Amino acid sequence: MKQQLSVDLLCLYCQQKLKGENNRSYQPGDSIKCDACGKPNDYDRVIEVAQQKAIEFIKSQTGGEIDITIDKPDEK
Numbered sequence: 035m036k037q038q039l040s041v042d043l044l045c046l047y048c049q050q051k052l053k054g055e056n057n058r059s060y061q062p063g064d065s066i067k068c069d070a071c072g073k074p075n076d077y078d079r080v081i082e083v084a085q086q087k088a089i090e091f092i093k094s095q096t097g098g099e100i101d102i103t104i105d106k107p108d109e110k
């Protein structure tokens with residue numbers, strides 16, 4: 035069974051959900067402007083936080099009996 039976990043990207047400053055700009059894909063090194071507070075969020079940092087949240091969630095679901103590592107794709 036395939037399971038999917040989606041984690042919202044949150045503003046690092048005000049914790050509101052980041053929507054990003056329509057029809058725009060973000061790359062490492064970009065910044066995502068927060069609609070709520072207007073501050074630019076470092077894309078890499080936002081992803082890192084989201085990954086940590088996903089890991090915490092999975093650990094809470096499995097009683098912590100799991101080691102998770104995320105291999106980032108090589109930057110080109």
Ligand SMILES: [Zn+2]
Nearest residue numbers: 045048068071
């Ligand atoms: Zn914000």
